Amino acid sequence: MSKFRIQMARRQGEQKAKEMGYDCFPIDPFAIAEAEDIVVEPKAPDQVGVSGGIIFHNDNVGIFYATNIKSEGFRRFTVAHELGHYFLEGHPEEILKTAPIHISKAGFSQGTSSIELEADHFASGLLMPTRLVGEVIGGSRIGLDGIVALSQLAECSLTASAIRAAECSDYPMAVVVSSGDKVAYAFMSESFKTLDKLSFLRKGVLLPHTHTLQFNRDPKNVEYSRTVCGETSLSQWFSCRRCLALDEEIIGLGGYGFTLTVLSSEELAEDPDDEAHDEQEQLVDSWTPKFARGR
Ligand SMILES: [Zn+2]
Structure with a gap:
């Protein structure tokens, strides 16, 4: 694909x-x-x-x-x-x-x-069009509060909002959905991927020893949509060498039995004015009208 x-x-x-x-x-x-x-x-x-x-x-x-x-x-x-x-x-x-x-x-x-x-x-x-998402999340690092605000305004699920926020933010962000001791879904923003050589959290793999795993041990945390914030590190989650500190924000998704974890960092891995970034945007723009006409 x-x-x-x-x-x-x-x-x-x-x-x-x-x-x-x-x-x-x-x-x-x-x-x-x-x-x-x-x-x-x-x-x-x-x-x-x-x-x-x-x-x-x-x-x-x-x-x-x-x-x-x-x-x-x-x-x-x-x-x-x-x-x-x-x-x-x-x-x-x-x-x-x-x-x-x-x-x-x-x-x-x-x-x-x-x-x-x-x-x-x-x-x-x-x-959640990019421009409207940008108006909500602004140019700074986005955490769980920003995701909740986006989800309320856009009337979208927390998970869909978290993924979209990660796509639109210049700051490194990863979104992990888990259930019990297993990963159900994971998404990393482009700038997050460049933080180090990271192992990808595939569906069904065991959660590493983190605040999220601890949180999931009590099903009431998930059911009552409780939230927890903690400190973690890149190496703890992605078995890499770099021991970069990350914020780990967790929220229970209620009746569906899943938990959403947002990992974010102040580190700005990608310069938003980077030329390669602009070129990619231009390429997409130049193709857009063609696709629109073709329908
Ligand atoms: Zn379909």
């Missing part, structure tokens, strides 16, 4: 929000679907893990989301993900190759197919 296609999917999500006239939070994926004459309906799930889906029937398009999803943020993300399958170039064709219906398991699950990843990033860009 090319990084470029993922970046393009996010850009298209951002553009769609702009095109629909959104210049402040929250962006409403239900209203965007309605404007496209797409019927959105809740549906009782018949398979475990299904978050939603999209149906192409002649000229009609329908989107459904699973009724067992209680979180409004997750529902909105699910509908935005399905809109990705509608708007992104090649998605309807790819889906229609096998069946007129596509079932999704949205929510940044690692190791899924390319169109799932693209739809997730489209959703992330649509609901």
Whole structure:
């Protein structure tokens, strides 16, 4: 899966929000679907893990989301993900190759197919465009407080907001979602990756001995959405040589049984005015209109 296609999917999500006239939070994926004459309906799930889906029937398009999803943020993300399958170039064709219906398991699950990843990033860009995220997080280091503020304004889950904040922040940040003694998901910002040669926290690996592991030992911490802040180090989490001090901020995600950990550092690994950074942005910009016209 090319990084470029993922970046393009996010850009298209951002553009769609702009095109629909959104210049402040929250962006409403239900209203965007309605404007496209797409019927959105809740549906009782018949398979475990299904978050939603999209149906192409002649000229009609329908989107459904699973009724067992209680979180409004997750529902909105699910509908935005399905809109990705509608708007992104090649998605309807790819889906229609096998069946007129596509079932999704949205929510940044690692190791899924390319169109799932693209739809997730489209959703992330649509609901949290870079410019609006930047207005919330500003130019300084962002911690759990900033993520909570972003999640409330954008009406998105804490996890989706944390990942988006990491993508938009110049400061090194890593986001880890865990359950019990295992890692469920991990994301590192580009500047975090350059801090040292880091081992990647894959799904299913054991959590290192950290405040997070300690926190997860009491299920009530998770259930009651408690928060804990502690000091940790890069080497403790990523078995590397560099013993850089990091802040470890932890919050229980409630009924779903997961915990969100945000690792951040004051260290500014990447100069925002760096030329290579600018060039990459220009490359993406130069491609954007082409993709938009192609649809
Ligand atoms: Zn999907």
